[in-house]
Amino acid sequence: MLYPDILDIKFSSMLSKLRDFESMGTQSSTKIAFLRNITIEPVIPFIRYKCMTNGIKTDAYICDFDNIMQDILDAKSGLYAHNPKIIFIFIKLDHIASKLYLQFPKLNSSEISDQIEDVLNYYKVILDALRSRTNALIILNTFEVNPFPSGGISDSQKLEGETNTIRTLNSKLLTLINKYIGISIIDFDLICSRIGFVNFQNNMQWHMSKMPFTNLAMKHIAAEAAKFIIASEGNTKKCIIVDCDNTLWGGVVGEDGDNGILLDQTHPGSYFLQFQKDLLNLKFQGILLAICSKNNEADILSVFTNNKNMILKKKDFSCMRINWNLKVENIKQIAKKLNIGLQHIIFVDDSDFEVEMVRELIPEVSCVLVPKNLSQLKYIFDGKGYFDKLQDSNEDGSRTEMYIAENLRSKELASFTSINDYYKNLKIVAKARKLDDSDIIRVAQLTQKTNQFNLTTIRYSEQEIYTLMQSNASQVITLKADDKFGAYGLIGVAIIRFKENCCEIDTFLMSCRAIGRGLEEILFNECIKQGKVKGVNVVHGLFLKTGKNMQVKSFYEDHGFSIKKRDNTQKLYYCDINKINISLPAHIKEI
């Protein structure tokens, strides 16, 4: 089945094809994982689609939003439970070096160096911890350069300008990863160059949903990311089988003679000269070349002997099948002789007829038709990742396991940061308050949008929130927080209703941006405090199960509540107000 290329397919049809593929067969999946401080959910199906078009099924895990450290430093996290073969870590610089990214002109020379060091140290903590716990291939992104730095034309003149600073950072990141085994870079800056910054950055979605990419950027990033997965599964191409006439040279040797073919420095023979050089480059990278031509063998061989312009020599080809038989048969024979699977072959020919027959009868072979527009011959392999390798070693082209030296592992275990140190370092400050007018809209929105950390998923309009705020029989409590990187904003909402001698927690939710840090304890504590102020003895808590809030299903149990009533969809809990179990996190300062 010929699937449309990732760059040509529309998002919604891609999802449908992916679903169909998933439901077929019992093929085993390659486990991949994503750690991120941005929203990348839409990118993942694109990656899985591209893998699918290469016959690879994937099973993806994604960490909670901006919970990179939490997943890495906790040996029991979902990341390690998933046991991925490949881990992608997608980080936007805003969060980890916000001044470098957003306020560059403010910084002096030593502050710039400090920011760079901060970033590198952040990655060092990540990589040390990951490498001590997993053999997975780890892939980090580089940072794209801002094409319009506020310094304007003078910025490019300075090695310490904004543009060059990002390039320096990327370069230092590359140096850092080379101290480890099995870490790779996915070059966002390069992708941005390919498609243009205006086509890469999606400022509206960044502000709305913390998704910084355009649709086009997502596809390119996904295509690039998939290349690593495909290469790690060894599904790349090992051999190029080429036709001769109008492929390696212009014209037909049987008619034009071995020096009448077009192959020299002048147009259009120059296109073929370029193509031969490109093929030779690939050969130097370990790709096998072979010829499959419908011709008299003597005619082809005489070109190699007599045409001085030939870049490719006879010895550059591992196999030749020059005869009048079906190309499909010849290709199969070449594969057999070279001992490689058909799926590892690319076939290049100028004939629609030949290419279609190969596509029809041996679809595992990838076919490339020589373009009618010869100026495009230069680009026929571009961007497809046909020949990608994870590392440049020629000795072992199919390494898929990274082995960690025993001494490296034990050394790191002693020195990496604990999760508590990480939390402390965040310097989180939290503020729980009764709702005031200015936050009504945001609170209503949160009740409408929050699905995961939401104990009851009751949706409220602004008017309803206003009423709850005004009433004596209820209270709306908000939680705001900051950390050293910036403000989270309003990220927690609780609605409590006062009934006879008890208070009932009607709503308790946390924005997905703020979980994994213990902030919910601050909000919960405030609810209990307000209950005590009202003089109630018992707190009731409601949990309404949905498909999306399983992560909080034992929230009340964890806080010492018991079940009062239950049915299929909900549980009503209760607890003596003085016996509730709250552990306020030491790393959060409450104001």
Next chain:
Amino acid sequence: MNNRLKNIMSNLFDIPVDEINDNISPENCEQWDSLQQMNLIFAIEEEFGVSLTDDDVLKIKDFISIIDILENFNQS
């Protein structure tokens, strides 16, 4: 236009096309959450060749509102 939008929603939400009626909205469709809303925006922009503004996105409340937004693009 209605059918193209219904096809998109069918693919995104994994619901058969004939179960998507003109009233569909985040209120009555469990699959239509904020993540899917973002996906919907991408799919719409791609399918209809438009670029939604902040105002357009805020107007998205249900199926009909999206048709309205798209019709505005046709007119301008």
